[in-house]
Every structure is written in C-alpha cells, then in structure tokens.
C-alpha cells in the first residue's frame with residue numbers, strides 16, 4: 366500500500382541519520398528532499414537564518430505553529446539551553462505521529478512537547494495547560510492564513526512580552542501578505558525581512574522577524 370510523504374521522510378531519517386544526533390537528522394531530511402522528493406521543511410538556507418535568530422534570542426520558552434515532520438522542531442530544540450522548552454502544535458494526527466518519531470530519533474524529545482490540535486484551540490490553553498506565562502520566541506510555519514489571527518490571539522491571551530521574537534516562514538512563497546501588512550504597520554512590532562529562497566528551490570522566499578515592543 367502507498368506510503369505518505371512524511372512516512373518516507375521518517376524512513377530516510379532511520380536509514381541515513383545517526384540516532385541521537387540532531388544534525389544528522391537535519392542533513393538526512395535535507396538530502397532526501399533535495400534528491401528524492403521535495404517537502405515543506407524550512408530547509409537548510411532558511412534553517413540557518415532560523416538557527417541564528419534562535420541562538421541570538423536563546424529562548425527559555427518557544428512556541429512553534431505547524432510541526433509537519435518535525436524538521437524545524439529539531440533545528441530549534443538542538444540549540445536550546447538545558448531547562449528550555451519548545452511547544453510545537455500540529456493538528457494532523459498522522460503527521461504528528463511521524464514528527465514525534467523524528468524528534469525522538471534526534472534525541473531531543475526531552476526539550477520538545479508536541480501538542481496535537483489546532484493553534485486556534487490550543488493557544489488560549491497554553492497558560493493553564495503548560496504553565497507558560499509568556500513565550501520568548503515563536504516560529505510561525507502553519508497555514509499562512511492563520512498567521513494574523515493567531516498573532517492576534519497570542520496578543521489577546523497575554524502570551525507575548527516586551528522583547529518576544531516572532532519569526533514567520535514563507536512570507537513571500539506561498540506568501541502571507543495580510544501578515545506582512547498587519548505586522549509591518551503595527552507600532553507594537555519592530556520588523557525585519559530576511560531574504561532567502563523557498564526550501565530546496567531557487568524561488569524567492571524569506572523570513573519576517575518581528576519583535577513585540579509591549
């Protein structure tokens with residue numbers, strides 16, 4: 366019977382990566398997606414920008430919206446200091462099951478809490494369920510038309526604090542025009558665009574980094 370793309374990505378990790386070595390998991394996924402089949406991981410070029418922003422912020426609490434196969438969860442978690450936590454949200458149970466296995470294979474499962482459900486339902490529950498007062502860093506990589514409503518929801522739920530950094534993938538391709546309009550014209554945010562390319566292609570894309578000013 367036909368396998369799914371996330372299942373094939375997991376197989377490539379199990380075949381080509383070293384258990385407990387997050388960098389080898391990242392390389393195995395990038396190699397598979399470059400040479401076998403494209404997949405919507407943030408990828409190595411934008412991933413290096415993600416790495417630099419995470420290292421600069423050195424966050425204790427991180428929220429990721431849209432886990433997919435867990436590629437960016439592994440990228441982020443491997444850089445976190447001991448005691449720091451990444452909460453990643455994924456509403457497709459089949460995809461979440463694969464992501465869990467990839468995160469465990471990388472050996473960073475102690476830093477990652479994968480929550481199954483939709484961002485709209487889960488964001489209002491973050492404080493009561495996970496004892497979060499606010500997030501230091503947020504990576505947006507889920508459906509692009511959810512970037513604005515979920516950013517507003519995070520504000521309303523008091524999950525942003527002075528200095529919280531939001532980093533949004535795909536603001537050019539597939540594109541998140543409403544998000545750019547919202548965040549760039551909002552004096553409560555200081556934004557900067559990082560030009561790059563759509564993962565594994567030469568198509569223009571980039572990341573938008575925004576600092577919440579409180």
Ligand SMILES: Cc1ccc(Cc2cc(O)c(O)c(C(=O)NC/C=C/[C@H]3O[C@@H](n4cnc5c(N)ncnc54)[C@H](O)[C@@H]3O)c2)cc1
Nearest residue numbers: 405431432433454455456457482483484506507508538539
């Ligand atoms: C035209 C065109 C099309 C596609 C591309 C290529 C391209 C390149 C990219 O880097 C992309 O990130 C994307 C993209 O569409 N990403 C959406 C990512 C979804 C994953 O997140 C999950 N999810 C989606 N909404 C939610 C939600 N509310 N709560 C919880 N989980 C959610 C889904 O269950 C998936 O696991 C697409 C480029 C150009």
Ligand SMILES: [Mg+2]
Nearest residue numbers: 407506534535
């Ligand atoms: Mg993306």
